[in-house]
Amino acid sequence: MSAVEAAAGLQQFLVLRYHELKRRLVQRLGSDEVASDALQETWLRLSTRRVADTVSDPWHYVFRMAVNASIDLHRSANRQLSAREVDELLELADPAPGPADAAASQAELEALVRVMREIPERRRNILLAVRVQQLTQPEVARRMGISLRLVELELQKAQAHCAARLGR
Template sequence: MADSTRVQLRKLLASRYAYLVRRLERVTGSKDGAADALHETWLRLENANVTTQVANADAYILGMANNVAIDQHRRERRHLHDDDVETLMEVPDELADPARIVEARRKVEALKDVLRGLTPRRRAILIAARVDGLLNREIAEQFGISLRLVESELSAALKYCLQRVQEAGDAYPGSRSGPRKF
């Protein structure tokens, strides 16, 4: 990549940092993950080897940062093995008391009721995305539908669930995303 193009891309990344973080936040599921991906992108831009002029610098940077985020996600997934999971499951929960357990079970049952209100395909897509952690692209391939339809179904399912949970009076102030980062 020509030095002038590299400098221009780095300047653009710096000047549009907040915008790029917001865009990547949708992909990574967290602001910190998006910031980490952009920082790594900044470093990778120094060694990027593209000899042509970049037509759409925002798209180039976002694509590069998206690839970085996917790489980071895959690295993180590799570090947690079945033995680690079993060890973590054996750690006693010092905060577990009967009232919290009953409340948690009630919330799980309420969520199951909400999920039963979804169409079978929507429910399967939501579970594949938020429980199994599959990428939208993987879900589209699995169901034999377009990526856009997966995004639409997932959005509708999340809106439906949020509305039903709020109607029931259960507000979940924390994250609404599952273990999935993409």
Template structure:
């Protein structure tokens, strides 16, 4: 089965357009194969690997589409606020303090990925390179951080 590894990476690279993602999906494909509980031998191993990889690619595409559709909550809102209104300024400061508190609860890699994206404006590829993780992991960290912040802000009575 391992002889199909390079072939599958090349196929997925052409399909997905990203070598790192192709390698990740290939690795996940082989992990699925190892986790398989069936004792029956696979009659067509190459077809089995390609079908599994194709299904994982479809799942990846669906997850990416859902992530893009998610609201980006308070950090992505570009509201115009009046600096002359003291109540709005106090509210904004409280919101930022709650957000900082929520971010402090995150793991270091998750927090760093989130801040590099939202504060520094780095692309997912740049973040992956800086943190030495896959682009998929970058996306997962950012989505998890956003969900965590949203939940915590709601729980603490902030906007969420």
């Protein structure tokens, strides 16, 4: 018998003896709900684990597995976060910018608009097409009816001007 067949056989045993197993688990664990959860977890574990080809006593094997599952479920339910985990949760960044961030972003945007107005119109249009509209340089050249080399030069000049005036 293969390990898969053995696990399937134990699952079948669990189904056939479910009520008896549950009654004994309730006596042992003191809770109908905990016993049910433990048997469900045992079913799942049997479907995902390799089991020895032969189990000499399926009753004790499945029962012990259910008791162990209940212990694991209890531990995971009562697990407390460590101080480090609490700190990490508290440090999660708020996705919404605060008032200071919003004001700084607005000021940067206004400065960029002023600098962009200083650039000649064709150069500005090329910069906007590439950076804002995300067109490729060959697309910009075709649309504007100019050479690719001129697009490259104008883009370099526009970026250099913005970097120099914005201090970057």
